[in-house]
Amino acid sequence: MKIISWNVNSVRARIDNVTDYIKENKPDILLLQEIKTQNENFPSDAFKKYGYDSYVFGQKSYNGVAILSKFPIKNVSNDFIDDELKQSRVIKGEILLKKKKIEIFNIYVPNGNPVETEKYSYKKKWLKQFVSKIQKKLLKSSNIIIAGDFNIIPEEIDVYDFKRYENDALGKLEIRKKYRELLNLGFKDIFRLKNKNKQEYTFWDYFAGSWQKNFGMRIDHFLLSNNLIENVVSIKINKKPRSKIKPSDHTPIELQIN
């Protein structure tokens, strides 16, 4: 089974890129972040043509997450987090893999910049709540996938110039520690597990030729609970969509499990 996570930075502005990508890569499940639209304007019909059902948690203008799937997803919900700003950032559902029930969380963590503002404290509180809810969830369920745009640079290797980001909301130790807390509950960062010293990125800024200069960062992740590690076949960052015309600033990360 191929599960893919991609921050598309507006699903409507990106519709051709996303459908082209689907045709080429044929994911079983595609987790989208930053869809930037309300549910009623989500292009479900365009995805239905390729055989996907859409499960959408949108809002006007900003944020928003969705799950596209070739087969029905069970127990989809949007209320895992009690979001103080009512932003649409988590959608979860259940699938079966070789009789294992797996809970999939598709998340879009707040950016948090600039630090020293309420945006940063919102990110900290959001992460604190998310970690705590996942900890509780683990008491009942041991097969969990958390994927999406974490807006966290886990380690120095995960950005082109760490010095520039060590005081940024994506790279501050305080934030990276929340990521470590999540891992310490019993998860693995699958990309890093499979690529010990590889420097690869999932995001490149639109400006200043960041893509051309490979000034990127790895902020989109797949965390799998330790129970699921044996099911992992491969994990890949697919840079091709970032090279296209009118791209998202993020590129997909692709997980194969069986």
Next chain:
DNA sequence: ATGGCTGAGCTACTCAGA
């Protein structure tokens, strides 16, 4: 290099992203 693109909402410009 703390914003030099990009998108949404709207139709001039602000807000947001990372």
